[in-house]
Amino acid sequence: AHPVLTVGIEETVDATGTDAAVFGTLRRDEGGMRRVLSALGEAWVAGVDVDWTTVLTGRRVSLPTYAFQRQRYWLDAPALPVQGAGGDPVESRFWDAVEREDLDELAGTLQLSEAPGVLGSVVPALASWRRERRQRSMVDTWRYRVTWSPLAGLLASAGLSGTWVVAGRVDDGVVAALSGAGAAVVGLPVDAWSQRDVLAERITALGDVSGVVLVTGTASVVSEELAGVVVLLRALGDAGSDAPLWVATRGAVAVGASDRAGDPVQAAVWGLGRVAALEYPQRWGGLVDLPETIDARAGDRLAAVLAAGHGEDQIAVRGSGLFGRRLVRATPAAVTDAGWHPSGTVLITGGTGALGSEVAHWLAGRGVPHLVLTSRTGVAPDGLVEELATLGARVTVAACDVADRDALARVVADVPVDVPLTGIVHAAGLDAPQLLDDVTPQELSSVLRAKVDGTVHLDELTEGLPLRLFVVFSSGAAVWGSGGQAAYAAGNAFLDAWVERRRERGLAGTSVAWGAWDGAGMAVRGGA
Known part of the structure; x- marks a missing residue:
């Protein structure tokens, strides 16, 4: 079909609340196999399981990695601009002289008869401005912010099996989501530090546990809310269980403009959870922020999050889909006169x-x-x-x-x-x-x-x-x-x-x- 129809199909998908992606294989002056392969590539990125063996021929090899380590852990950062690189060398020499406050060289460059006078009062101010601008540009490269990226591919497999424990607050929506995905659900209240031994005994009695979901929101005091996470992590260790622990919050994070800013108490749970991920790598599942009401669609998405193998451990479930937490470079802040001025x-x-x-x-x-x-x-x-x-x-x-x-x-x-x-x-x-x-x-x-x-x-x-x-x-x-x-x-x-x-x-x-x-x-x- 003509590509103009993809817009109408996308609108229909949105109107019916269907999880789908729409691609076209025909564009103006572009209708050959290259366009078809591009559409398949877009589909694969969106999470569609494309059988590449029927499309591509030849030997498939992995992308090259860092020697010996096979992985890369650092962010790709643009190199800091080098003064004069790719610019006007005369201009670079001029600003270099300004920063050195070399009045004689500047007088020669500007074809002035003598250096003192106007230059003597203006150049120090220009030099200060230039140094501040350089420093600000450098500091701007250090600034990052948190954003959220759609995770369409996680919805490919949402099946659960075995025994899953729902701990903490009794949440019918979470229980229904896990049961609907095939899990046998067992409730486990968690509300005090002193429960560690009791929790360990109950977890041991359950035998082989596939996973644990701790639902927070039982306390308004930060230390009490965090206590549930700590005591459950310890109890799992005492029971010798490596079942992944997922901590489910509500309103801890704001994914987009439609979300209210995060609840500070629930946000603190996420702060502790990021450390737990480092200290208990074999016992930690991740953090998932749920909508206020878990309907059938949200339940399916929660089950997809809990399914192993996707590699995401900080996820938000929303009506518009699943979102993963990301750290990205922050856009340099614009400096305006409307900002803060020293006073009082x-x-x-x-x-x-x-x-x-x-x-x-x-x-x-x-x-x-x-x-x-x-x-x-x-x-x-x-x-x-x-x-x-x-x-x-x-x-x-x-x-x-x-x-x-x-x-x-x-x-x-x-x-x-x-x-x-x-x-x-x-x-x-x-x-x-x-x-x-x-x-x-x-x-x-x-x-x-x-x-x-x-x-x-x-x-x-x-x-x-x-x-x-x-x-x-x-x-x-x-x-x-x-x-x-x-x-x-x-x-x-x-x-x-x-x-x-x-x-x-x-x-x-x-x-x-x-x-x-x-x-x-x-x-x-x-x-x-």
């Missing part, structure tokens, strides 16, 4: 620590008149206040645990009226590396307090204030996991989701998931 008071939690001190210098150097630095001790490192004063900032150092709402409320209330609070940088955090096999409820809660409670208190106590800056320091551990950092990853994933909720409310909010800082911060402790 900026409060820095953890402000006397290594990263807080760096931020304080950065803010003072950009003209913030008043800085409030908080820490649990209220003691600043020698010389910090004096250094910030030389940059023009007035400094107040306050003893305050950000997890103590009353203490934080007093700090906010004490901000002088003449320099009102206009910004917050939440850099406080507690890191207590601990494997999930060893972590205690107390350790889990203590790591979460600074991140979770501190963020919530800062948000609530500044409600109604005209904040133009609300920055929280998150971590790469929350984005891709980090062994021994489950509590820290969960707390920072909570931060990321909370800031998304702030943005949804029309408020200022930025969460930066840092990697290791050179020479400062938690990563360099103990000589690392």
